[in-house]
Amino acid sequence: MDPKSLWKERANSYWMMAIRYLRYIGNSGFLFSVYVSFILGSYYYSILIQALPKNFPAVELMTIVLLFFVLKGSIRTFIKPPDSIFLLSAEQRLKPYFQRSLVYSFIVQSFVIVVIFLVLGPLYFSQITGDITIYLGSLLLVILLKGWNLLSIWEELRLPNNRFKQLSPFVRGTTSLFLLYTILDQRWLLTAGLLIAICVLYLVMYRKLANEHPLKWERLIDLESESLMFFYRIANMFVEVPSISRRVRERRWANFLIPILSGKRERVHAYMYTRAFIRSNDYLGIYFRLTLVGAVLVYFLSEGFLLWGFGVLFIYMTALQLTTLWPHFDAKVWVNLYPVSQGLQFYAFQQLLFRLLVIQTMIYTIVSYFNHYSLIQSLIVLVLGLLVVLIFVKIRLKKQLSKRFVLSK
Amino acid sequence: MTNVLEINNLSGGYSQLQPVLHGLNFHVNESEIVGLIGLNGAGKSTTIKHILGLMEPISGSVQIKGKTLMQGPDHYRAEIAYIPETPVLYEELTLWEHLELTAMAYQIDDADFHKRVDPLLKEFHMENKTKWFPNQFSKGMRQKVMIMCAFLIQPSLFVVDEPFVGLDPLGIQSFLDLLIQVKNNGTGILLSTHILSTAERYCDRFVILHEGRILEIGTLEEIQQKMKMPNATLDEIYVKITRGV
DSSP states (O other): OOOHHHHHHHHHHHHHHHHHHHHHHTTTTTHHHHHHHHHHHHHHHHHHHHOOOTTHHHHHHHHHHHHHHHHOOOOOOOOOOOOOOHGGGGGGGGGHHHHHHHHHHHHHHHHHHHHHHHHHHHHHHHHHHHOOHHHEEEEEEEEHHHHHHHHHHHTTTTSOOOOHHHHHHHHHHHHHHHHHHHHTTTTTTHHHHHHHHHHHHHIIIIHHHHHOOOHHHHHHHHHHHHEEEEEHHHHTTTSSOTTTTOOOOGGGGGGGGGHHOOOSSSOHHHHHHHHHHHHHHHHHHHHHHHHHHHHHHHHSSSHHHHHHHHHHHHHHHHHHHHHHGGGGGGGGGHHHHHOOOOOOHHHHHHHHHHHHHHHHHHHHHHHHHHOOOHHHHHHHHHHHHHHHIIIIIIIIHHHHHHHOOOOOO | OEEEEEEEEEEEOTTTTTTTTEEEEEEEETTTTEEEEEEESHHHHHHHHHTTSSSSEEEEEETTTTTTTTHHHHHHHHHHEOSSSOOOTTTTOHHHHHHHHHHHTTTTTHHHHHHHHHHHHHHOOOOOTTTTOOOSSOOHHEEEEHHHHHHHHHHHHEEESOOTTTOOOOHHHHHHHHHHHHHHTTTEEEEEOSSSHHHHHHHHHHEETTTTEEEEEEEEHHHHHHHTTOOOHHHHHHHHHHHHH
């Protein structure tokens, strides 16, 4: 068994799967809204930067933002649950496999750091220094720090659950914090000192753990499945992911929504869909988040097309996301055995969507009124919103669903 | 006789701050089947994870043929075959590929592999299912795949966690026959199970675990004498012991 080719095989099959989902995400109109928010964002960003006072704590802000990305991000090992049985005896021989995982994670996460650094670039140049060599040098140092963190995390993963295991993230976090600050504040002597210190720390503390502790396979498997789930959850917003294991939370506080959403005379499908919406996966969370972000925008945007457009855009986005609830019961045989006409399922789903989107439209309308205190503006938000809801639920919905799921007659 | 598995004063658990196992002492000899008996949550699976080296002892040690995992990481794991309670298989590999992968991971050469694999497939009636994928298997068949992979290895120690659930009667018999066969060839076996009547017939000694501590250890006669319950079955003794705590 060649660990290198095993790794390649695993990484390839992951990316084959990922690309399939990424294509769905690309086709879903999501990219367009990213594009729009990117243009809008950079416009407001440049205004914001010009308006910043001279004594703005740019170094501190960048330190905190970068610290988050330097510390976050786990190691993608691509290992699978059966590995802890089948490959256990090959642990020592798998070194090249895990080295590849480390290099891979380093490259991916360095890319993230580069992007964050690019985004923070305008802030850096206007507030810290205009010298591009220092900017690039700092970027390089931050990437080095990312690498050190990954190496240390990898060894840290070997530790059994003890005090040292609890302490280690603190050590990494504090040293990273100080180092980031000295880099961004251009205190090069201190930076050099701290760089030497983290190298020593790695050699003295982390490196020798490999000889003292075996790999913690169960932990690696958990981490891997978390990373996978994270990806699936994102993909699941755009397309049904079959391998996503359904997580259920009671969310008792949201029970008051059930009668509002399912109506007085509950029918079986409405009964199921409302409860699934509230308790299963993250449907409720998606709905709340989109409603909240939309409401914030509607509260701040100036009157006119921008206000109306974003109201409509967020209602439409919410509608799209909610369609993923449709196949929730597809795998349950008994739903098809109920002595109820299949058409009622579509009707129930339509009704739930309608109610949710109307509630959202009303929220936007009310919030927009507190923005401008203009009845006309809010009325336009309301009418346009309701129009989108009606068109989507009554006309588009069937087509939208049949694009991705098999509709029963 | 030498000890294949030697557990000395083992305390352990997921968190080193809250041990689940408290000072376990037992061993498995060559050519011996030791039954690991205990209620749900008694610490059987945790003990097994410590033996496999998936968890680290808080104190005490686990030795396979006189060496701990970190003293000889290469040999340690190669000496153990493990059959888990719930079969875990690669969804993208066929039955045959599972066997091949096991041979590769345990560095079994081609000649040995082919010599061992055919009788196993035959014994478990899986000869014509070698190209099947796990999703085509029932739970019992998945269990058989795990069992065949374990027997392919021919290790010094077998660690078996509740193997009988889901297996058909023929499968259980084949499994037990093979177990006796490898035992007679010198392998030590640690068998964790709730099926006490079977354990009673096949195990040479018993380790009765309760809330992370060993309550009784020894042959059935020894335990019967100690409990003053001559002729009692393992079931009866077990209920008495655990209720008495």
